[in-house]
Structures are given as structure tokens and as C-alpha cells.
Amino acid sequence: MYKHSYASRIQNHTNPAARLLLEIMERKQSNLAVSVDVTKAQDFLAIIDAVGPYVCMIKTHVDVIEDFEPSLVRTLQALSAKYDFCIFEDRKFADIGNTVALQYASGVYKIAEWSHLTNAHPVPGPSVVTGLKSVGLQRGRGLLLLAEMSTAGALTTGSYTEDAVKMARANRDFVVGFIAQRRMESVGASKTDDTTGEDFLILTPGVGLDVKGDGMGQQYRTPREVVVGAGCDVIIVGRGVYGTDYSLTAKIAGQAKRYQDEGWKAYLERLTA
Amino acid sequence: MYKHSYASRIQNHTNPAARLLLEIMERKQSNLAVSVDVTKAQDFLAIIDAVGPYVCMIKTHVDVIEDFEPSLVRTLQALSAKYDFCIFEDRKFADIGNTVALQYASGVYKIAEWSHLTNAHPVPGPSVVTGLKSVGLQRGRGLLLLAEMSTAGALTTGSYTEDAVKMARANRDFVVGFIAQRRMESVGASKTDDTTGEDFLILTPGVGLDVKGDGMGQQYRTPREVVVGAGCDVIIVGRGVYGTDYSLTAKIAGQAKRYQDEGWKAYLERLTA
Numbered sequence: 325m326y327k328h329s330y331a332s333r334i335q336n337h338t339n340p341a342a343r344l345l346l347e348i349m350e351r352k353q354s355n356l357a358v359s360v361d362v363t364k365a366q367d368f369l370a371i372i373d374a375v376g377p378y379v380c381m382i383k384t385h386v387d388v389i390e391d392f393e394p395s396l397v398r399t400l401q402a403l404s405a406k407y408d409f410c411i412f413e414d415r416k417f418a419d420i421g422n423t424v425a426l427q428y429a430s431g432v433y434k435i436a437e438w439s440h441l442t443n444a445h446p447v448p449g450p451s452v453v454t455g456l457k458s459v460g461l462q463r464g465r466g467l468l469l470l471a472e473m474s475t476a477g478a479l480t481t482g483s484y485t486e487d488a489v490k491m492a493r494a495n496r497d498f499v500v501g502f503i504a505q506r507r508m509e510s511v512g513a514s515k516t517d518d519t520t521g522e523d524f525l526i527l528t529p530g531v532g533l534d535v536k537g538d539g540m541g542q543q544y545r546t547p548r549e550v551v552v553g554a555g556c557d558v559i560i561v562g563r564g565v566y567g568t569d570y571s572l573t574a575k576i577a578g579q580a581k582r583y584q585d586e587g588w589k590a591y592l593e594r595l596t597a
Numbered sequence: 598m599y600k601h602s603y604a605s606r607i608q609n610h611t612n613p614a615a616r617l618l619l620e621i622m623e624r625k626q627s628n629l630a631v632s633v634d635v636t637k638a639q640d641f642l643a644i645i646d647a648v649g650p651y652v653c654m655i656k657t658h659v660d661v662i663e664d665f666e667p668s669l670v671r672t673l674q675a676l677s678a679k680y681d682f683c684i685f686e687d688r689k690f691a692d693i694g695n696t697v698a699l700q701y702a703s704g705v706y707k708i709a710e711w712s713h714l715t716n717a718h719p720v721p722g723p724s725v726v727t728g729l730k731s732v733g734l735q736r737g738r739g740l741l742l743l744a745e746m747s748t749a750g751a752l753t754t755g756s757y758t759e760d761a762v763k764m765a766r767a768n769r770d771f772v773v774g775f776i777a778q779r780r781m782e783s784v785g786a787s788k789t790d791d792t793t794g795e796d797f798l799i800l801t802p803g804v805g806l807d808v809k810g811d812g813m814g815q816q817y818r819t820p821r822e823v824v825v826g827a828g829c830d831v832i833i834v835g836r837g838v839y840g841t842d843y844s845l846t847a848k849i850a851g852q853a854k855r856y857q858d859e860g861w862k863a864y865l866e867r868l869t870a
Contacts, residue, residue, distance in 0.1 A: 421813030449750030451814025477722030541724025
């Protein structure tokens with residue numbers, strides 16, 4: 325059982341985004357991230373305004389918002405400050421170093437300017453980390469690598485996962501953890517690697533209390549399975565919190581509170597088990 | 598040696614985007630795709646206008662263009678019609694089915710509305726194909742899977758590549774080929790799979806005549822190595838064609854002609870070897 329508290333782990337991280345996330349989790353008593361995957365800016369902001377008090381993090385896909393404007397990012401940043409949550413643009417960068425550096429810094433979205441954390445697939449090899457780090461490190465941003473996925477038939481298994489952890493281990497100042505289904509400390513380590521005190525943040529999608537799948541390959545586990553059973557740090561929940569009618573903000577807030585409580589209860593159970 | 602001509606292979610494909618690409622290759626005598634990775638719309642259009650006569654395809658990363666406007670897409674489509682080339686948005690989709698469907702159809706870019714071909718990493722498992730197909734098939738679009746990458750340390754090896762080909766084989770109406778470094782017919786086939794007449798388009802990045810790498814993990818081969826040696830169909834060239842001064846349009850056109858000639862010469866050598 326993984327027994328380290330969020331508070332005690334702050335000292336294990338030099339990356340400002342990782343430290344901020346752990347600090348927020350501790351002071352808000354929340355390990356809940358809400359994934360806001362809607363296509364209208366108004367719905368996007370309404371959901372964030374409803375769930376803000378209960379989350380340590382908002383996960384975004386800005387590239388699905390049809391009426392995106394740069395001002396939306398400023399509003400998101402204001403909500404981040406008001407409610408005290410990290411922003412995680414779930415971009416899943418997966419190109420060569422030169423291209424991901426442009427995609428991260430440039431374009432319409434300029435993700436590096438506003439997203440505390442983003443993520444990348446390790447599949448292109450170490451250059452994907454090098455490219456993103458060349459943009460993000462100086463801005464105090466952090467990167468998560470996709471070591472595992474929660475979809476049926478995902479190819480993130482065996483040596484693929486081990487190689488992801490090796491890439492992270494070689495870039496501890498920038499790669500702060502993983503999208504994964506279990507803890508990753510010591511995974512893929514060689515006999516000469518000193519993994520004492522190794523500490524990766526584990527963010528876990530595919531969490532739900534009421535359903536088991538989305539009909540498009542996504543598979544769900546409960547907060548307790550993820551936090552107690554698998555030792556993960558942050559539970560990522562989407563539709564389970566906000567459903568399909570985004571005008572029901574009181575109901576959405578209630579669901580966020582419910583997931584926050586379930587996630588934190590599971591964390592306390594793990595600490596005291 | 599892979600001896601089938603582009604013209605003879607049209608009949609092997611039902612997908613409209615695959616057929617269009619093969620038709621263009623044959624009538625323009627070009628297997629050259631130019632990858633236009635610049636951050637200003639003016640440069641983007643100037644390069645395409647210069648290389649248009651020599652290419653079968655323009656490969657885009659629209660999300661690196663800082664002053665993107667929907668009108669840019671309409672101009673790109675007009676150039677596609679004027680010069681007779683396919684558009685391939687190199688998006689490298691790599692998320693769960695529900696998310697990639699939104700990213701493909703929605704957002705600022707609405708890629709499915711204008712890009713004949715796009716691509717995806719197989720890493721999330723079959724749902725990434727299902728999600729994209731639910732949007733693209735009805736629009737006559739085609740998908741390429743990233744079976745291999747040209748970067749140092751890429752994880753696209755062994756069973757990963759085989760699983761990519763299996764996903765394509767299960768979706769022949771929509772998955773028309775691969776980003777890869779070699780031919781993929783019969784790869785990963787089981788004894789019960791009938792791979793007679795299997796025909797995948799192979800598009801190959803990392804092609805250059807003058808340099809060997811970009812300092813960020815990208816590795817280059819010559820058109821002859823790629824087309825004759827490895828049997829690939831389309832060579833993808835970026836900086837090798839347009840360099841760093843985008844105002845030198847005559848020089849850029851000259852380089853595109855040079856790569857077109859080298860690529861087609863290699864193709865004829867393969868056919869007659």
C-alpha cells in the first residue's frame with residue numbers, strides 16, 4: 325500500500341506545477357480532476373464555475389471548443405485563481421520534437437502560456453520530451469507521460485510502459501508523472517538506477533461511480549478501486565460529474581462534491597490502512 | 598521488390614481519398630508530399646503556391662499557425678483544386694474514440710471538413726479508429742495509422758507495428774495506409790487472414806537529400822532509399838524543400854521540382870528493376 329501523503333511529497337518535487345498541484349490537493353482536500361469535454365465556451369465555463377470549489381484540477385481539450393477565443397483562456401485563468409485549481413490541457417502531444425515545440429508554444433492556443441500541466445505519448449521517443457521541455461521548463465510547466473491508457477485494446481503495455489517511465493526518469497525536472505492506472509515508481513528501472521525517493525504523480529482517467537463504459541472503448545473504475553486498490557493520486561472524471569444537461573449547475577456541483585468526497589475518503593483509507 | 602504501379606492500384610481502394618491520391622500521383626507524376634510547418638499564414642500560403650505544381654499532397658499542421666482564420670482553410674482548398682493535390686492534416690490523433698471524434702469534427706479547425714486524409718496513433722486501441730471513422734467515412738475521408746516513426750528511440754516496433762496493421766486490416770474502408778518506413782502488406786497477419794491483394798498506401802517522413810538529421814531526433818533517408826530500397830509510396834519532405842527563408846519562392850519551387858524528379862525517378866527504377 326502506498327502510504328505517502330500528498331503534503332509529505334511536495335518536497336520530492338522541484339517542478340513548480342507538480343508542487344502547486346500537491347499543495348492544492350492538500351489545502352482543498354481534493355484529488356478530483358474534472359475533464360471538461362464540451363464544444364461550447366459557455367458550457368465549458370458554466371461547468372468549471374460549478375465544479376471549481378471541489379477540484380484540484382480542470383482537464384481541458386481546448387481544441388474541441390467551436391467558439392474558442394483567446395479571451396476564453398483568460399477567463400479560465402481567472403477561474404483557476406478564484407477556485408484554486410491547476411489547469412491541465414490534455415493535448416496528448418505525439419509528434420517529433422521540433423513539431424511538438426511549435427504546437428505547444430505557437431498556434432491559436434499557445435498552450436504553454438496558460439496550462440500548468442500537459443501530456444504526451446512517449447511513442448515518438450525521447451525527442452517528444454526534449455521538444456516540449458525546450459518550451460515548458462522555463463515557464464515552470466510540467467509534463468505527464470501517457471504510460472497506460474484505460475481504453476480496450478490499448479498498446480500501452482509491457483516494454484512500452486517501461487520505456488515511458490525511463491523517459492520520465494531521465495527528465496525529472498520536467499516530467500512530473502504519468503497518466504496511468506497504477507503507481508510507476510521503479511518500473512523499468514535498471515540495477516544501476518537509484519529509485520530511492522522516486523515520486524511520480526499518477527493521474528488516472530476512466531473513473532466513474534455509476535457506469536462501466538461509454539460504448540466507445542472507455543472502461544471505468546470506481547474512485548476507491550483507483551486510489552486504494554491501485555495507489556493512484558488524482559482521479560479524472562468527466563460525464564460522471566456533468567452529465568449531458570449543462571444547465572443543471574446545482575446538480576453538477578453536487579456530483580463534483582460527491583466525487584471529491586469519495587476520492588478523499590479513499591485517500592484517507594489508503595493512508596490509514 | 599514492390600512492382601505495382603500507382604495507376605494499377607487505384608482499383609484496390611474503395612476509399613475516395615485513397616483513390617484521389619493515387620490518381621493525382623499518376624497524372625502529375627509526383628510522389629512528393631511537402632510538409633508545411635510554418636507559423637504564419639502568409640508563409641504557409643506562399644510555400645504552397647510555390648510547390649503546388651510539383652506535389653501530390655500538402656501535409657499540414659494547422660495548429661502551429663498563429664494567425665489561423667477559417668478563411669485560410671478555404672484558400673488552402675482553392676489551392677488544392679488549382680494545383681491538384683490532396684490535403685493531409687498531420688494531426689496524429691491519439692485519444693479515446695469519443696474525444697478524437699470531437700477533435701476531428703469540431704473545434705476551431707473542423708479538420709474533417711477539409712482534409713482528405715488525416716492520421717492517428719494506434720496506441721489507444723481500436724476506439725481511436727472507430728471514433729474517427731464515425732466522423733470521416735461519410736465525408737469520404739481516409740485515415741493513415743502511424744505504424745512506425747522516423748525518430749530516434751521511437752516505440753513503434755515489433756508487436757506495436759503489427760497491432761497497427763491489424764487495426765487497419767479491420768477497417769479497410771477507412772484506414773487506407775500507414776505512416777511507415779517500409780511496406781506493411783501481410784504484417785501481423787494471422788494464418789486465417791487472406792492478405793491476397795492487400796494494398797496499403799505507405800507515406801514516409803524523414804526524407805532529405807542534403808542533411809542527415811535535425812538535431813531533435815529526426816533522422817533522414819534519401820528518396821531512393823525510401824522508394825526503391827523500402828518500397829514506400831509517398832515521400833514527405835519539409836525543410837529540405839523550403840529551407841528557412843520563405844520569400845525565396847523561385848528557389849523553393851526549384852527544390853520541390855528536384856525532389857519530385859528524384860522521387861519519380863526512384864519509382865520508375867523500382868517498377869523496372
